[in-house]
Amino acid sequence: MNQNDCNACGKCKDMEEKNTELCENLYTILIYSENTPGLLSQISAIFTRRQVNIETINVCASSTPGVHKYTVTCCCTRSMAEMLTKQIEKRIDVLQSNYYTDDEIFIIETSLLKISTPVMLADSRVSSAIRNHGARIVEVNPTYATAEKTGTTADILSLYNALNQTGAVLQFVRSGRICITKSTSERLDEYLAQREKERAQPEANK
Amino acid sequence: MTQTDKTVNMEQITGAEALMKSLLNEGVETLFGYPGGAIMPVYDALYDYRDRLNHILVRHEQGAVHAAQGYARVSGKVGCALVTSGPGATNTITGVADAMIDSTPMVVICGQVGAAMLGTDAFQEVDVVNVTNPISKWSYQIRRAEDVAWAVSRAFYIARSGRPGPVVLDFAKNAQTALVDYQPQKVDYIRSYQPKPAINQEAIEQAAYLINHSDRPLLLAGQGIELGNAHNELLALVEKADIPVGCTLLGLSDLPSDHRLNKGMLGMHGNLGPNVQTNQCDLLIAVGMRFDDRVTGNLATYAKQAKIIHFDIDPSEFNKNVKVDVAVLGDCKQTLAAVTEKVHQIRHTEWVNSFEKYEKEEDEKVIERAIHPKDGPLLMAEVIRRVSEATNNEAILVTDVGQNQMFGCRYFKFTKAHSVVTSGGCGTMGFGLPAAVGATFGAPDRTVCLFVGDGGLQMTIQELGTIMEQHSPVKIILLNNNYLGNVRQWQAMFFRHRYSFTPMLNPDYELISRAYDIPAATVTERDKLDEAIQTMLTTEGPYLLQCAVKEEDNILPMTPPGADVDKMILEINDN
Ligand SMILES: Cc1ncc(C[n+]2csc(CCOP(=O)(O)OP(=O)(O)O)c2C)c(N)n1
Ligand SMILES: [Mg+2]
Numbered sequence: 001m002n003q004n005d006c007n008a009c010g011k012c013k014d015m016e017e018k019n020t021e022l023c024e025n026l027y028t029i030l031i032y033s034e035n036t037p038g039l040l041s042q043i044s045a046i047f048t049r050r051q052v053n054i055e056t057i058n059v060c061a062s063s064t065p066g067v068h069k070y071t072v073t074c075c076c077t078r079s080m081a082e083m084l085t086k087q088i089e090k091r092i093d094v095l096q097s098n099y100y101t102d103d104e105i106f107i108i109e110t111s112l113l114k115i116s117t118p119v120m121l122a123d124s125r126v127s128s129a130i131r132n133h134g135a136r137i138v139e140v141n142p143t144y145a146t147a148e149k150t151g152t153t154a155d156i157l158s159l160y161n162a163l164n165q166t167g168a169v170l171q172f173v174r175s176g177r178i179c180i181t182k183s184t185s186e187r188l189d190e191y192l193a194q195r196e197k198e199r200a201q202p203e204a205n206k
Numbered sequence: 207m208t209q210t211d212k213t214v215n216m217e218q219i220t221g222a223e224a225l226m227k228s229l230l231n232e233g234v235e236t237l238f239g240y241p242g243g244a245i246m247p248v249y250d251a252l253y254d255y256r257d258r259l260n261h262i263l264v265r266h267e268q269g270a271v272h273a274a275q276g277y278a279r280v281s282g283k284v285g286c287a288l289v290t291s292g293p294g295a296t297n298t299i300t301g302v303a304d305a306m307i308d309s310t311p312m313v314v315i316c317g318q319v320g321a322a323m324l325g326t327d328a329f330q331e332v333d334v335v336n337v338t339n340p341i342s343k344w345s346y347q348i349r350r351a352e353d354v355a356w357a358v359s360r361a362f363y364i365a366r367s368g369r370p371g372p373v374v375l376d377f378a379k380n381a382q383t384a385l386v387d388y389q390p391q392k393v394d395y396i397r398s399y400q401p402k403p404a405i406n407q408e409a410i411e412q413a414a415y416l417i418n419h420s421d422r423p424l425l426l427a428g429q430g431i432e433l434g435n436a437h438n439e440l441l442a443l444v445e446k447a448d449i450p451v452g453c454t455l456l457g458l459s460d461l462p463s464d465h466r467l468n469k470g471m472l473g474m475h476g477n478l479g480p481n482v483q484t485n486q487c488d489l490l491i492a493v494g495m496r497f498d499d500r501v502t503g504n505l506a507t508y509a510k511q512a513k514i515i516h517f518d519i520d521p522s523e524f525n526k527n528v529k530v531d532v533a534v535l536g537d538c539k540q541t542l543a544a545v546t547e548k549v550h551q552i553r554h555t556e557w558v559n560s561f562e563k564y565e566k567e568e569d570e571k572v573i574e575r576a577i578h579p580k581d582g583p584l585l586m587a588e589v590i591r592r593v594s595e596a597t598n599n600e601a602i603l604v605t606d607v608g609q610n611q612m613f614g615c616r617y618f619k620f621t622k623a624h625s626v627v628t629s630g631g632c633g634t635m636g637f638g639l640p641a642a643v644g645a646t647f648g649a650p651d652r653t654v655c656l657f658v659g660d661g662g663l664q665m666t667i668q669e670l671g672t673i674m675e676q677h678s679p680v681k682i683i684l685l686n687n688n689y690l691g692n693v694r695q696w697q698a699m700f701f702r703h704r705y706s707f708t709p710m711l712n713p714d715y716e717l718i719s720r721a722y723d724i725p726a727a728t729v730t731e732r733d734k735l736d737e738a739i740q741t742m743l744t745t746e747g748p749y750l751l752q753c754a755v756k757e758e759d760n761i762l763p764m765t766p767p768g769a770d771v772d773k774m775i776l777e778i779n780d781n
Contacts, residue, residue: 034398038335045340079525086522092344092364095398195397 027081027099031070032188034093046087052076056176071178105179110150114171117145129162221351222251222382228358231390234286236260236647238270242290244317247382265668267294269640271301275310276644279627284311284365291317292330302372303341307631311370313361320380321349334376343371349378351386359393368401369520405536412532413515414548420489422557423449429456430494430538437623439542447549450558452480454495459625469561473501474765475612479564484509485772493517494538497527503771517541571776572762583756586613586685594618596739601653602645606638606662608692610685612761614657636665646678660686660712670722673748681742682750687757695760719750726750
């Protein structure tokens with residue numbers, strides 16, 4: 001299976017040929033903005049208007065002081081991803097917005113599982129699943145144990161499915177995806193440097 | 207700057223007065239508004255600035271925003287509206303949305319409850335920033351008097367630069383009354399905002415190459431040319447490379463109507479030639495237009511045979527509706543000039559002449575009978591053409607929405623730039639009357655002719671009060687057909703003549719007009735029309751001329767919604 005195919009929406013499951021204009025893939029949209037309040041709702045409104053569902057979203061300060069980074073994943077066509085990023089970038093306080101396929105980024109996602117201790121003791125599949133998936137137990141008490149698993153969405157879901165068969169899972173939570181681009185150039189830094197140069201030429205800003 | 211200099215330059219004033227100074231700094235001369243509780247400190251400050259800021263009291267906040275739009279469209283300056291919180295602000299929503307989709311520079315300042323009360327459902331509190339975010343270019347809440355100078359300058363910079371649009375400033379009451387050490391500010395750089403993208407030489411080369419290798423080029427001229435003041439650059443390009451032009455609704459005064467290369471209006475009710483030839487040309491050159499569905503019709507068959515070049519200042523317009531071969535990003539005043547330098551002086555005589563056939567057909571089947579009817583009731587088209595000619599085709603056309611708008615745009619003629627004020631993307635009934643008021647302030651030396659229907663006039667009819675008070679010289683031509691005509695036409699064509707709530711019982715508009723001290727007349731007969739128009743135009747100040755036009759007239763030609771752009775209907779059997 002093409003690694004860009006989206007597991008979450010499955011819309012392209014029945015399509016004969018992948019990667020056509022119509023084919024929907026999972027895209028990761030990375031947005032850098034000034035740290036102004038209210039931008040999240042502006043960004044999410046752009047997805048709503050184009051009828052694209054946000055699969056995951058993560059917002060935090062970036063490595064550049066004063067700049068916030070949004071990591072959004074969604075299933076859509078390439079031309080839609082292109083339009084979404086352009087419309088997002090149009091918002092005044094957005095510095096940059098770009099979309100990526102999974103092969104262009106290093107991805108990580110984390111999860112927490114709350115597991116029933118009595119089931120874990122009674123059913124050996126629980127501890128073997130935890131071991132086999134390389135999950136980490138962070139707490140155990142007579143009622144429950146807490147496990148942490150970091151990896152790809154598929155890794156995490158595989159652990160969850162294995163544990164869920166045993167009836168041990170009391171709670172499960174996945175974080176949104178975070179990622180770093182594989183590119184050797186830093187687009188944001190280049191943009192900021194370019195803008196700093198242009199600041200000196202007021203003509204370019206009229 | 208030394209410490210002492212700084213203190214000398216500073217003065218302690220209220221945030222409300224800081225707003226006045228900031229507006230003056232931005233060159234504001236006229237603003238349209240309506241007071242109320244949460245904006246009272248601003249109105250109090252305004253009282254002392256009446257000699258420098260001309261505030262026009264409208265009769266409804268929707269009137270304020272449309273007037274600001276009309277002002278902006280004809281003057282090229284940023285229109286400004288001032289209203290109170292809650293209902294005052296929500297009454298401006300239609301105008302903000304309208305200005306957004308039609309790229310009109312405007313700043314709306316509305317009052318807001320004090321910052322301490324925000325989010326408590328205080329009296330007349332509405333979350334204006336969130337309501338307006340998706341329909342404005344920028345929406346910002348001023349919560350501290352210290353931010354006034356910066357926020358106002360930023361607002362005007364954003365509204366006027368790049369692709370213009372509306373900006374909303376939500377001005378909390380505590381920030382209006384608090385004292386501040388006022389220092390003027392000039393925002394002309396925002397690092398996250400690039401209003402004027404750098405020109406890509408490669409795109410210029412590619413565009414010139416395609417133009418030089420085209421036998422049948424067609425240029426689609428949009429409002430971008432008006433907004434970028436690129437009229438001369440457009441003319442230079444099309445004359446050098448002999449390119450016929452079709453104009454969008456908002457681009458109708460991009461070049462004179464009678465220019466030999468102006469082949470008329472695009473779109474659903476546009477002219478036959480440019481629409482049919484869109485699917486015949488080998489190169490489509492779109493300039494400052496956005497391939498609206500009212501222009502393209504069915505996208506699946508739209509200009510499939512042609513290469514497409516798109517000039518625009520907004521990168522998010524490229525490939526949005528129509529996939530393009532060359533995207534020329536930038537201010538079209540510069541990009542057009544750059545391309546013109548590289549194109550060859552050529553003639554496309556046969557291609558240019560090929561429009562004649564369609565002109566002749568449209569003349570015979572549609573235009574002649576619309577502007578020179580032999581008998582029967584008055585027709586909208588003839589009234590409009592006569593008014594246009596009586597102004598030497600030099601007036602500003604303002605329209606409302608409906609048949610009056612489509613006839614107005616088809617039959618009015620233009621010799622000057624910045625001459626069309628109409629609600630394009632939003633199609634807002636009620637836009638016309640207040641927009642015309644704004645136009646008289648934006649272009650005080652020009653004649654402003656408003657064509658409005660009996661439906662749309664009543665949507666903002668209260669602005670007759672503004673016209674009375676200001677003695678604004680709006681020439682109101684009411685095209686009364688006793689119908690919501692445009693909807694009635696669709697009912698006739700697509701809903702088996704089932705006239706569901708489109709006939710309308712009308713009041714005596716002459717009486718209403720006179721009640722507002724606006725001279726009025728009604729014309730029903732063809733041989734009285736010219737005289738009535740002359741009286742209207744020579745009467746100083748406002749005037750309302752009611753024309754009793756044919757009730758069930760149809761605006762033709764027409765590309766039915768979703769149909770192919772070259773499949774225009776010229777005639778319908780409507781009886
Ligand atoms: C605010 C608003 N409401 C409804 C419509 C739908 N609409 C479009 S044209 C039209 C009829 C307009 O009638 P009138 O003003 O008499 O103009 P006519 O078409 O008869 O010239 C209507 C109801 C609209 N465009 N705007
Ligand atoms: Mg009507």
